[in-house]
Amino acid sequence: MEIDGARVLVAGATGVIGAAVAAELRSRGARLVLAGRDGTRLARTAEELGGAPTVLFNAYAPDSCARAVDTAAGAHGGLDAVLTAFGSVAFGKADAVGDDIAEHLMTVNALAPAAFFRAALGVLGAGGTIAAITGVVAERPQPGMADYSASKSALGAWLSAVRREVRPAGIHVLDIRLGHLDTGFADRAVVGIPPSLPHAGDLTVAVHAVADALATDAESVRTGPDGMPFLEQRAR
Numbered sequence: 001m002e003i004d005g006a007r008v009l010v011a012g013a014t015g016v017i018g019a020a021v022a023a024e025l026r027s028r029g030a031r032l033v034l035a036g037r038d039g040t041r042l043a044r045t046a047e048e049l050g051g052a053p054t055v056l057f058n059a060y061a062p063d064s065c066a067r068a069v070d071t072a073a074g075a076h077g078g079l080d081a082v083l084t085a086f087g088s089v090a091f092g093k094a095d096a097v098g099d100d101i102a103e104h105l106m107t108v109n110a111l112a113p114a115a116f117f118r119a120a121l122g123v124l125g126a127g128g129t130i131a132a133i134t135g136v137v138a139e140r141p142q143p144g145m146a147d148y149s150a151s152k153s154a155l156g157a158w159l160s161a162v163r164r165e166v167r168p169a170g171i172h173v174l175d176i177r178l179g180h181l182d183t184g185f186a187d188r189a190v191v192g193i194p195p196s197l198p199h200a201g202d203l204t205v206a207v208h209a210v211a212d213a214l215a216t217d218a219e220s221v222r223t224g225p226d227g228m229p230f231l232e233q234r235a236r
Contacts, residue, residue, distance in 0.1 A: 001080060001081060001127060001128075001129055001172070001214055001215060001217060002215075003025060003028040003029060003030050003211065003214060003215050004028060004029030004030070005029055005030075005031065006025075006029075006030045006031065006080040006081060007030075007031045007033070007073075007076040007077075007078060007079050007080045007081075008025055008030045008031070008032055008033070008079070008080060008081045008082075008083065009032075009033045009034075009035060009068070009069065009072040009079055009081070009082045009083070009116075009120075010022045010025070010032060010033070010034055010035065010083050010085060011035040011036075011057065011065075011068065011082070011083065011084045011085065011086060011113075011116055012035070012036065012084060012085035012086025012087075013032075013034035013035060013036050013042065013045055013046075013085070014034075014036040014037075014038055014041040014042055014045050015085055015086060015183070015185075016181075016183035016184065016185070016203070017085050017133060017178075017181065017183060017203070017206075017207070018036075018085030018086065019045055019048075019049075020203055020204075020207045021083065021085060021207050021210050021211070022034060022045070022049055022052075023048075023049060023207075024207045024208065024210070024211045025211055025214075026049050026050065026052070028211060028215075031052075031076050032049060032052040032053075033052060033053045033054070033055060033071075033072035033075050033076065033079075034046050034049070034052050034053070034054045034055075035054070035055045035056070035057050035068045035072065036054070036056065036057070036086075037056060037057060037058055037059070039056055042054045042056065053072070053075040053076075055067075055068045055071045055072055055075075056068070059086065059088075059107065059108045059112035060107060060108075060112075062111065062112065062115035063115075065112055065115035065116045065119065066115055066116075066118070066119035068116070068119075069082060069116060069119035069120050069123060070119065070123070073123045078123065078125075079120065079123050079124060079128070080124070080127070080128055080129070081124075081128060081129040081130070081131060081214060082116055082117065082120040082124070082129075082130050082131070083129075083130075083131040083132070083133075083174075083214075084112075084113040084116055084117075084131070084132045084133065085133045086108070086112075086113075087108060087109045087133070087135075087152075087185075088104060088105055088108040088109060088190055089105075089145075089148050089185060089186060089188070089189050089190070090104075090105055090145075090147060090148055090189050090190045090191045090192050091144055091145060091148075091186075091189050091191070091192030091193055091194055091195065092144065092191060092192040093143075093144060093146075094146040094147070097146070097147050097191065097192070098191075101147065101190060101191050102147040102150075104190060105147050105148055105150075105151040105190075106147075106150070106151045106154065108151075109148070109151035109152055109154075109155060110151050110152075110154040110155040110158065113132050113155055114155065114158055116130075117130045117132075117162070121162075121166065121171065124171055125170075126169060126170030126171065127170055127171075127172075128170075128171050128172070129171070129172040129173070129174055129214060129217070130159075130162075130171070130172075130173055130174070131173075131174035131175075131176060131210075131213075131214065132155060132159060132174070132175060132176060133176045133178060133210075134152045134153075134155050134156045134159070134175055134176060134177055135152050135177055135178055135179075136177050136178065136179045136180075136222075136223045137149040137152050137153070138152040138153045138155070138156035138175070138177055139153075139156070139177060139222075141153065142195075143195075144192075144195045145195075156175055156177075159173050159175045160173075160175070160235065163219065163235065172217045172219070173219065174213055174214065174218060174219060174220065174221070175219065175220045175221075175235060176210055176213070176220070176221045177220060177221060177222050177223060178201070178206050178210075178221065178223060178229060179198065179201050179223035179227050179229070180197050180198050180199075180200050180201060180227075181200055181201050181202075181203050181206060182200035182203070183203065198227065199227060201223070201227045201228070201229070205228065205229065206229050209221050209229035209230070209231065212231060213231050216231065216233070217233075218231040218232060218233050219232060219233060219234055219235035220232040220235045220236075
């Protein structure tokens with residue numbers, strides 16, 4: 001995808017990673033639409049990014065995710081990419097995390113992004129991209145994070161299947177499996193205390209990798225043993 005001039009919806013743009021990705025894409029010439037759940041924070045982020053159009057959504061309301069895509073497409077006369085960068089985390093052993101928390105994680109981390117992408121597939125043309133930040137736990141589930149890992153793995157599996165469905169139409173699917181970054185996300189868990197986490201990667205390096213992956217139509221961003229992100233043109 002040619003980023004310069006591309007029309008990109010970033011859902012979760014008020015988060016640390018979402019805002020950083022949006023800023024990087026804007027620096028490369030993308031025309032943004034920013035989506036989030038907090039109107040005040042969203043307006044502030046939009047102002048920092050040159051007054052990009054905004055749209056609200058609620059991860060617990062799939063119809064609002066679909067409407068966000070339609071509204072974003074209307075703002076720029078179409079979309080070239082939809083990227084989700086939102087989520088929720090919980091910590092604790094599997095027998096201590098309640099069913100309500102497990103349902104929350106699956107809804108926010110898997111079902112809501114899928115709702116964005118289902119709507120996007122009706123808007124994107126050949127050369128378009130759907131992209132999601134799933135995280136390294138999607139492939140390496142961690143103890144003390146079973147339900148969180150499962151929700152991210154579910155989204156990763158969904159993306160993998162959809163990639164094969166839409167490849168004939170020329171639509172790209174990007175699965176972004178970043179390692180641990182020091183964004184404060186773990187400190188905002190809905191329940192539980194973060195376990196000992198690995199050394200945090202460099203947010204700037206990670207964001208550049210995401211933008212490069214979009215620019216080259218890569219199918220995944222993965223994290224190496226050294227914690228550095230790298231691109232895979234063809235997902236495993």
